[in-house]
Amino acid sequence: MTTRDTRLQAVAEFWFGPPPGGHRWVDAPRREGEDATSRWLVRRGRDTAGWMVNELELGQKELSELFLEFAQLEMTEEAILGFANCYGQIGVDAWIPEQGDGRAGERLSAWCSEIMAMRAAVDLSRAINERELSLLRSWIKFLPDGSLVFDRSHEGGWRSAWTIRRGHSPVAVFIDQKKWSRAGRLLLHEMANKRLAGRTRAGIVYEPRKDKLGFRIVVESLLAGMWMQLANCIALNRIGRCPVCGKLLVLTPGVSRSDRKTCSGACRSKLSRDSRAKKGEGLD
Ligand SMILES: [Zn+2]
Structure with missing residues (x-):
């Protein structure tokens, strides 16, 4: 573990966890402009006080690689429920227009678009690190007006799209036709900062058990925590x-090629x- 990692973890701690009863999917009434009822992930039971206690009991977990699990999550109700029952809701949406008990919930479509966004950023960063020019060319377009576009289709008709327009982003001045890796980095800059903005803030926290103050990056949601870890890995080319x-993983820096990290003992x-x-062959 590098010094930079340690520092990040020391500064940005946060709490998360599933409620004791887990979650379930419910239908919510159709909203204006929607052509079908929407599916919402809600906590089982209404005891939010009980959930808070549980959250504290679970304690702080290191999330260094959870973003990879999220980015690869299948966009099915079953897979999302499984993730939520392990780690809790991610912090999108809020109140369902539902049966009067003011239940908090998260929409299926919101989960799917967050999975797509994270998957796009993870894959883009990996493609840059591994110099996969053909992938970068298929996702990135330089428009005649000088803007940069990321456009990728995923299974099930989902798409991830980002645009960097001249005059709208401070990094737009660095856009240079045909510089694909740089274009990818500029897009990652936009993706990560957009996801972190408003969801993380620096501040002093009071630690009641120690009666002490601590300086922290306060993370507003599980999603923001995962984006923070991802942003750190993006910046370190990890x-x-x-x-x-070929399974996605977070690389350990400073290891030789023959000593590279693998996903499992078998690999x-x-x-x-x-x-x-190979060495044996070389000796012949
Ligand atoms: Zn492997």
């Missing part, structure tokens, strides 16, 4: 893949078998 099976031993075999 998003890569298992060299054996680890396959990698060392393969490199031993």
Whole structure:
């Protein structure tokens, strides 16, 4: 673990966790402009006080790689429910127009668009790190007016799109035709900052159990916490893949090529078998 990592974790701690009864999906009445009833993820039971206690009992967890799990989450009710029952709601939407008990909930479509956004940023960062020019070319467009567009389609008809317009973003002046990696970095700058804005803030917190003050980046939601970890990994070029099976992972900095991180013990031993075999070949 690098010094930079340690510092980030020391400064930005936050609490999260599922309610004791877990969650369930409910239908909410159709809203104006929507052509179907929307599906909402709500907590089971209404005892929010009980949930707060539970949240504190769960304590602080390190979220260093949770964003990867979220970015790869299937956009199904079942997969999302499973994630929410492990880690809690992510902090999108708020009140459902529902049956009078003022229940807090999160819309299925909001979860899906947040999954897409994180997946797009993770994949874009990885493509830059691994110099996958063909992928960058397929997602990024330079418009004649000097703007930069990211446009990617996902399964199920979902799309992630971002635009950096001249005059609207301080980084727009750095847009340079044909510089694909730089364009990708500028887009990541926009994606991450947009997701972090208003959801994180620096401040002094009072720690009642220690009767002390602490300086923290206060994280407003699980989603903001995951974006913070992702932003840190993006800035440190840490998003890569298992060299054996290709699974996404957070790379450990400063390791040699033969000593690269793998996703599992099985891939680890396959990698060392393969490199031993290679060495053997070299000796002949
Ligand atoms: Zn692997």
